[in-house]
Amino acid sequence: MTSPLLKLQSAAHQMWQQRSLRERLLLQTAAWLIGLVTLWTVGIAPAMRTWQAAAAQQTALDQQSQQMQQWQAEAKRLTSSQATTRADATQWLQAHISDLGPKAKLQMQAEQIQLTVDAAPAQALALWLSQAREHAHVRPVQAQLQQTPASATAPGVAWSGTLLLSLP
Structure with missing residues (x-):
């Protein structure tokens, strides 16, 4: 076969x-x-x-x-940056509040700080928040901001309102 x-x-x-x-x-x-x-x-x-x-x-x-x-x-x-105390954070925030204009104010509220701004330049506010996060270890928890029209003191985009920041 x-x-x-x-x-x-x-x-x-x-x-x-x-x-x-x-x-x-x-x-x-x-x-x-x-x-x-x-x-x-x-x-x-x-x-x-x-x-x-x-x-x-x-x-x-x-x-x-x-x-x-x-x-x-x-x-x-x-x-892993060095631990920041509440006192250090508050001191840094107070020292740099003038960067947001003459009408910017800080008010302590237990575990948080309320930041009130009036016609703060947008770029200055963004830079301040970035530095506050890095140096004072605060984080924005709540924001109620409104865009304000440009003025002689704040040409360009400016913001008014409040920000609630949590402390370390």
């Missing part, structure tokens, strides 16, 4: 022998071309694309890593 595979192989060999030398050469060339195209498409081209894109991906990953390290350093700085 012969297996179907042997029958198929025998039939293919017989068909091959019946072909002329020129036909065999053309069939071999076609088989080699199909093999090379398949090798290129499946094996080599994807690897080359990956290799060519690696430099750009590495640069992007380096930038992402650097940004994450900066965030990590900032988080460590914010969480």
Whole structure:
């Protein structure tokens, strides 16, 4: 008994022998071309694309890593900075309240401080809040602010209202 595979192989060999030398050469060339195209498409081209894109991906990953390290350093700085007492925080806030204009006031309320501003320049308020968070370790808990029209003392965007800040 012969297996179907042997029958198929025998039939293919017989068909091959019946072909002329020129036909065999053309069939071999076609088989080699199909093999090379398949090798290129499946094996080599994807690897080359990956290799060519690696430099750009590495640069992007380096930038992402650097940004994450900066965030990590900032988080460590914010969480592990020296402990600030309420007295130190209040002293810092009182010393820098004038940065928000002559009408800015602070009022103690148990665990919090209420900041009242009138026509405080937006940029000055943003900078003051950032510095207050960093130096006095206070955080805004509640804000009721309204934009006020520009004036001679506060050209540009200005804010009036109250901010409730939590003390450390």
